[in-house]
Amino acid sequence: MTNITNCATQYDCNHDELINQTNSGFISSLFLKVKTAYERHQQRRIDRDAFRTMLNLDETSLKDIGVTRDDIIYASKLAMNESASKELEKIRATNIATARWK
16 A cells, blocks of 8 residues: 655655756856856956056067067956956067068
8 A cells, every 4th residue: 555645745855855956957057157257258358458568568568578568558458257367468479470570
């Protein structure tokens, strides 16, 4: 003979466990998204600080690095969803490849 009370209790227990797992997954996913957004924001701040530092360098130092002041200004004005440091690295590689630094 099956005890209906036990079945109902078992269902309730499984249902509550499923809800907790779903909520836990949602919270974990939300936390990961917030953490990723914060890390991107922090990296952008670090990059912008580096650009400010580079703008204070003299022309000879910039030439040694492989960029011009105009290159730095251009890269620093890119949209926030674009990587200014990666763009500046591309510009630097192009400058060096075209032997603009003689």
